[in-house]
Amino acid sequence: MTVHEERDVVIVGGGPAGLAAARRLAAAGLRVTVLDEQPELGGQYFRRPAPEVARVWGEHRPEGRRLVEAVRAAGVECRTGHLVWGVDDDGRTLLVSDPAEHPVRLRGRYVIVATGAYERPFPFPGWQLPGVTTPGFAQHLAAADHTPIGERVLLAGSGPFLLPVACSLLALGVQVAGIAEAGHPYRP
Ligand SMILES: Cc1cc2nc3c(=O)[nH]c(=O)nc-3n(C[C@H](O)[C@H](O)[C@H](O)COP(=O)(O)OP(=O)(O)OC[C@H]3O[C@@H](n4cnc5c(N)ncnc54)[C@H](O)[C@@H]3O)c2cc1C
Incomplete structure (x- = not known):
């Protein structure tokens, strides 16, 4: 397993919450890393549409792109395609899979979990029928x-x-x- 240098703050999740925290903390002079399992930052709210859709309809929620740019400009290390799957016993060392599915250990003096919410569908008769969706x-x-x-x-x-x-x-x-x-x- 690769052991990376210790960072001041490691943030799990590059959605609006994680990005906002990263920007603030980096502006305060801290060394910040953001990890996100998705190939792009933005999370659910700032998720990029498919390029074909963007060509027709233009940019979706451009404030998301501006936030990502501000985070990068603030010097935050952004690692997309990195899935956090566990935390070591010290509570600060994250167990991560990189895009090639190699294991990585990343330690932060502080860890912020900003992994968002997820839908919890409640099964009911007919919930799998065509025309029913979350x-x-x-x-x-x-x-x-x-x-x-x-x-x-x-x-x-x-x-x-x-x-x-x-x-x-x-x-x-x-x-x-x-x-x-x-x-x-x-x-x-
Ligand atoms: C399909 C969908 C559409 C939505 N649309 C709206 C909307 O239009 N308006 C609205 O107000 N709210 C919407 N929401 C609610 C939305 O969750 C919040 O508004 C907002 O995105 C929350 O921001 P967040 O940063 O807390 O979490 P998220 O945006 O969910 O970001 C969390 C990030 O954490 C990453 N992550 C999670 N677990 C791991 C892990 N183990 N390792 C690495 N990365 C991880 C995810 O890939 C994600 O990028 C939507 C939710 C969903 C599911």
Whole structure:
């Protein structure tokens, strides 16, 4: 296993949260490394569309590109294609696979975990039928790829994420029949 030099801060996750932290910490003079398993930085919110889509629709959320540029300009070491799969007993040494799937050990005086959230689909009768999908997938298609998931959509689930999904669908001319919210997030 390769042992790399110790960094001041190692950040797991190059989405909006990890990038914002990296920019601040690097500006304060710390040596920062960002690790992300994806081939590009940006995470879910600033995910780049396919080049063919970008050619037709232009840049998706250009503030994401500007944030990545600012992070790189601040001297942050960015390692994409690096999957963090464990932490050693000291709690500060990350066990990582590089893009060639070689094991790497990377130690930070401080470690920030900014690995984001993920959808937790709740199985119900019919959830695998054609035309049923997760809000995240509908959002990915709509926001990044300008492709509506359907002509008329009912959103169901819980939490504020349903709202940006509804907005993205509406912006594409989709008829949003309603939002079925399982919780009570908007109760005063
Ligand atoms: C498909 C989808 C679409 C979304 N669209 C919107 C939207 O339009 N508006 C909105 O407000 N919110 C949206 N969200 C919610 C979104 O998660 C947050 O808004 C925002 O991206 C969170 O930023 P973050 O930096 O915390 O996490 P993320 O953006 O999720 O970034 C986390 C990063 O950590 C990396 N990572 C995770 N685990 C590891 C590991 N073990 N090793 C290395 N790297 C790792 C991931 O590759 C990822 O790049 C969406 C979520 C999904 C799933």
